[in-house]
Every structure is written in C-alpha cells, then in structure tokens.
Amino acid sequence: MPEMLMDNPVDCHDWLVVNDGTCQPCEVPAIPDSPVEPYRLYRFLTDLEDILHATPDDTQRLVQIYPLVRRLLTSSYWLQLEFVNPPAKPGWSVRSLYKEHDFLLTLQMVAWLPGNVSPIHNHGAWGVVALIGGQEKNQFWQRSPTPQHPDRIRLIGEKIFHPGDIVGFLPDAIHNVEPLGDQPAVTFNLYGVTDFSKRFEFDPIHHQARKF
Numbered sequence: 001m002p003e004m005l006m007d008n009p010v011d012c013h014d015w016l017v018v019n020d021g022t023c024q025p026c027e028v029p030a031i032p033d034s035p036v037e038p039y040r041l042y043r044f045l046t047d048l049e050d051i052l053h054a055t056p057d058d059t060q061r062l063v064q065i066y067p068l069v070r071r072l073l074t075s076s077y078w079l080q081l082e083f084v085n086p087p088a089k090p091g092w093s094v095r096s097l098y099k100e101h102d103f104l105l106t107l108q109m110v111a112w113l114p115g116n117v118s119p120i121h122n123h124g125a126w127g128v129v130a131l132i133g134g135q136e137k138n139q140f141w142q143r144s145p146t147p148q149h150p151d152r153i154r155l156i157g158e159k160i161f162h163p164g165d166i167v168g169f170l171p172d173a174i175h176n177v178e179p180l181g182d183q184p185a186v187t188f189n190l191y192g193v194t195d196f197s198k199r200f201e202f203d204p205i206h207h208q209a210r211k212f
C-alpha cells in the first residue's frame, strides 16, 4: 500500500506548470471549512461547475480548484483507495471516477509502476494532478523551434513530487512523468475539456510532435 495523502498532510505544496513549462509554487488562498462533512464527490463536482462557469481564466480556475481537490481527497478518503494496482504490463492503470456526456471533464485515478516513463506530452486542457502515493519525477519541457524543426523542444527543469503535492498544468505545458522508489505512483487527475487538435506527444530526438 503506498503512503497516502492523509498520512503526510503537513508538508504539502501547490505547484503550477505554465505554458512555457516553468514549474512555479502556487499561492492558494485558504477557503472556509466545508459546511458539510464529508465533502463528497458530487459536492465537489457542483462546486467545480460553479467555478468553471464563473471563471474563464485557466490559472484563476486552478487556484480555486486546488483547495477543493485537497478537501475532497482528505474528506472523502475512499477516493484515495480507488485505484487499480497496475499490472507489470503495461505498467500502469487508469480508473475513471466520473463520466457524463454533457460535462466533459476527465476525472480518474492513475497508477504507475516504477521503471516506466510516460511519453512527453501536453494536455490540451487545464489539469490538476494530486499525488496520492509513491513519488513521481516530472520533467518539464519548452518549445524551442528552429526553421528546420518547428516542433523542437528542450528540457528546462525537473521536480520530484510527494504525496499531498498538487500540480496544475496549463493546456500547453509539456511534461513527462516517471515513478521513483519501490511503490506505485498513484495520482488523482482532473482535466478540463480537451482540445485534441492541440494535444501532442513529442519526440525530442527527431524533433517531432504528433497528436495523441
């Protein structure tokens, strides 16, 4: 069983990866205690919909969503256990937590075994990832086009996230992830409506990008 979010609630941090790949600490305002305990998934989804209607700017959305994600995961602890132990092949698993045809958000638990590395990608949507268990190294990339290679990218940094950390991504932020240690990296992932025409997987050797 991976170390869980609630086991390490003090030393948690919020981060934002902006469109140029810079990962910066994110100041999140304190919110009042939830009037109802537990803070259930359906209340979170209602609050989320209210934020999305009232706030068009992605960064401002993320700042408001982070504390609700932390509240949800600590108050509705069962969510932290809603992941599938990843099989050796392909080394990762995804469990959808919510799906509604007219509310096209992605809400899922993802688990990765150490020894696997994700493709280099952006999301084509804003995203919030909370690390539940394990450790996850993120590498951050930036577009660095040349006339010959318009999809060239370059590595600009990396960071290791721990349980309780929440990372937000703007739609063009480019990263890849790699679980570290001997436990699966388990994450709660929330993404806005994906623009698939702007979501890419990058090849830093051949300087290519392809939709995925």
Ligand SMILES: [Fe+2]
Binding pocket: 121, 122, 123, 175
């Ligand atoms: Fe990602």
